Amino acid sequence: MRRVHTVTDSPVGPLTLVATDGVLSGLYMTGQRHRPPEENFGERDDTPFTEALRQLGAYFAGDATGFELPLRLNGTPFQRRVWAELQEIPYGETVSYGELATCIGSPTASRAVGLANGKNPVGIIVPCHRVVGADGSLTGYGGGIDRKRRLLAFERGADGPMEQTSLF
Template sequence: MRSTMNVNTAKRHAVVESPYGPLTLVATDGVLSGLYMTGQRHRPADESFGERVAAEEAPFPEVVRQLAAYFAGELTAFDLPLRLEGTDFQRSVWDQLVRIPYGDTWSYGELAARLGKPNASRAVGLANGKNPVGIIVPCHRVIGASGGMTGYGGGVDRKVRLLAFEAGDRD
């Protein structure tokens, strides 16, 4: 994951179809800053996404290309510049999420331990739920300590489907 920051905040967005429903892609100053699903918890108001543009307009073509390759089972890791806005702790959690291998899962406790904060499972869960770039920053790969499908901002049903897809279930 390549992360960039800038003080200017010009936003624009595009909506693309996916096997998991429409995805709203948001760019801030030409860098992907959001990927939101329909009905997603912690989804900002649509008015905050800026002007709607075609998915063929920059910077969205490369995002769309990589998402299509992912959904075709041809891409297991994204390589896109991202602008992730959050607290230092949230960004540290999101930085760890991209380290979870495709098709694998980590528990909230394991993620907290990797951050050097073994008692921070709950805080990790809260930061995970506020991930602004779902799928690309794979928060769906975090599960409960018992292996259970705990919450997912895009809905537990989507989480189950994404994990099954990454495990090889292409139906």
């Protein structure tokens, strides 16, 4: 198993992309909760990230509302079910943790869904920022509530590119 990584600037701060055997397996933000240690990212090599970087650029420019990338998501079967369902949440929309739990056939597992959501290894592309509290409140986000708020606001009114800032 060969891991490599690259780092790119984005409107939500630097993003570290990780590939395992040439397939995207991680996208981490600076200061992200559950971010693996840097030594787990492998050597620096931009080669496998051309398409992911192109699609991220289109997303942040307001020209794309989704991603078409092969992913290698390593987690428990439950986590992978949650992450697969996250990819079904439409751009600009949100669901609650309880609704997500119901969608995966575990209506009483909203807390477990929240934990799996928090361990999503490919943020933004697997849009865990689209999950909110039952009352619509912005609760928990591994990348921080400010980033979550910013991503949701961008998606709800994406009439132009998301500007680079120095907030993150």
